[in-house]
Amino acid sequence: MTPDRHDLAVIGAGLMGLSVALEARTRGMSVVILEAETCARHASSASAGGVRSLNRHPAEIALTRAALPLWEGLAYRLGRDCGFRRSGQIRVAEDAEAMQALEDRATAIAALGFDHERLVTRDELKARIPAIADHCLGALVVDDDGFADPLATAHAWRHANARAGVLIREHTRVMSLERSTAGLRLATAAGPIEAGCVVNTAGAWGDRIAGFAGDGMPVRTAALQMIVTARMPAFVDPVVGSQGRKLSLKQTAAGSVVIGGAYKGDVREGPDGPLRGVPRAGRAASNLANAVSLFPALRAARVTRIWAGLEGMTPDGLPYLGQSRTMPGLFHAFGFSAHGFALAPLIGPLMADLLEGKRNNHAIAPFAPGRFDSVGSV
Ligand SMILES: Cc1cc2nc3c(=O)[nH]c(=O)nc-3n(C[C@H](O)[C@H](O)[C@H](O)COP(=O)(O)OP(=O)(O)OC[C@H]3O[C@@H](n4cnc5c(N)ncnc54)[C@H](O)[C@@H]3O)c2cc1C
Structure with missing residues (x-):
C-alpha cells in the first residue's frame, strides 16, 4: 500500500495533540492526527479542568503563567466557548x-x-x-487562575482542527515507527503513513511510542x-x-x-x-x-x-517536552502527570517552535526527554 504523506503526523488526539496539530497547520504544515480511539477519550475529557499556576513545581511556573493569556483568547481562536473563567x-x-x-x-x-x-x-x-x-x-x-470545561474545550479544539484542514483519523492506532527516505514511517491499523516529522502526544501510552524509537522514557x-x-x-x-x-x-x-x-x-x-x-x-x-x-x-x-x-x-511529575535522542524528526510531549490541562494552549506553539527549529523564551531543559537516562540527561 502506498503511504499517505504529510509534513507532520501527531500521535494521540488528546488536548496536547489537538493543540500541536492546530498550531502546526496554522503555520502552513499539512497535518494528520492519528488517534487510537476517539478525540480526547482519555485524560483530556476526564480532567477536572483546573487552570492553575498556584503551587506549581518551580520548573512549570513560567509555562503556566505564559499559558494564562492564551486561555483568555482561546474561545476566540477556536471559535467556540471553552467555559474558561478566571475564578481564582x-x-x-x-x-x-x-x-x-x-x-x-x-x-x-x-x-x-x-x-x-x-x-x-x-x-x-x-x-x-x-x-x-x-x-x-x-x-x-x-x-487570575481559573478553570475551563474539559469537554467543551476538547470539542472546540477538535472542530477548529477540522475547519483548519487537519486530517483527523480516529480509531487509527499507531503500531510502529521507523525511519524512511521521506522522514518517518508509521504503521497504523489503517495502513502506512509517512511524515516529515512526528509528535508523540500519546499521554499514558507515550512511553510505548517513545519505545518504538528506542527512547526509554518512564511513565x-x-x-x-x-x-x-x-x-x-x-x-x-x-x-x-x-x-x-x-x-x-x-x-x-x-x-x-x-x-x-x-x-x-x-x-x-x-x-x-x-x-x-x-x-x-x-x-x-x-x-x-x-x-x-x-x-x-x-x-x-x-x-x-x-x-x-x-x-x-513521570517519575518527577514533570512532562517530557523535546526531541527524541535516537530518531531525528520525532518529538515528545507527554507525561503531564495530572496537571497538563492548564498548559494545553501553550503546548501547541511551544512544540511548533521546536519542529521549526525556532528559539523561544521557554526554559524547557527540566523537561528533557533524556533526563532519566542512566548516562545522564540530553
Ligand atoms: C481525573 C483527572 C483530573 C485532572 N485534572 C486536571 C486539572 O484540574 N488541571 C490540569 O491542569 N490537569 C488536570 N489533569 C491532567 C490533564 O487532564 C492531562 O495532563 C491532559 O489532559 C493530558 O492530555 P494528553 O493529550 O497528553 O493526554 P490524553 O488526553 O490522554 O491523550 C492521549 C491520546 O493518545 C491516544 N493514543 C495512545 N496510544 C496511541 C497510539 N498508539 N496511536 C494513536 N493514538 C494513541 C489515546 O487514545 C489518547 O486519546 C487531570 C487528569 C485527570 C485524569
Missing part, C-alpha cells in the same frame, strides 16, 4: 502546620522572583468564601478519580484545594460541584496497554469526606457520577 484558585490551611507550609511556599516563590501567589488571612478567606469551615486559618491564592499510568454532584445553590467561586488534604473542588456555573484530589482507582489493562480507569467507591467516599470538612454544606450534596481517567505520570 485558593489553597487553604486547616491547621498551624499547613499555614506554616503555605508561608514557606510564599517565601520560596517570592525568592524565585514570582509574585502571583499571595497569602490571605483567616478573615480575608472568610470574606472571600463565607461558606468555608470556621477552622480554616488562611490560604495561598492566585487571583506510570494512574487512574485519577473525580466526583460530580447534582446542582446546588452557589456557595463557592474560586477553585479550592487544601494544603493538608487530597482535595480540589469547584462549582460550575450550572451549580454542580466537581470534586477531585488525585485519589486513584484501578487501571484495567488491555492488549495495547492501559484500557480504562475504574473508580473505587471507598476512595470516592474519602474524597467527599475531605470536601465536607471544608464545606459543611456539601453534606446535603447528591453525587451523580464518579469516574476515573488514565493519565501518564
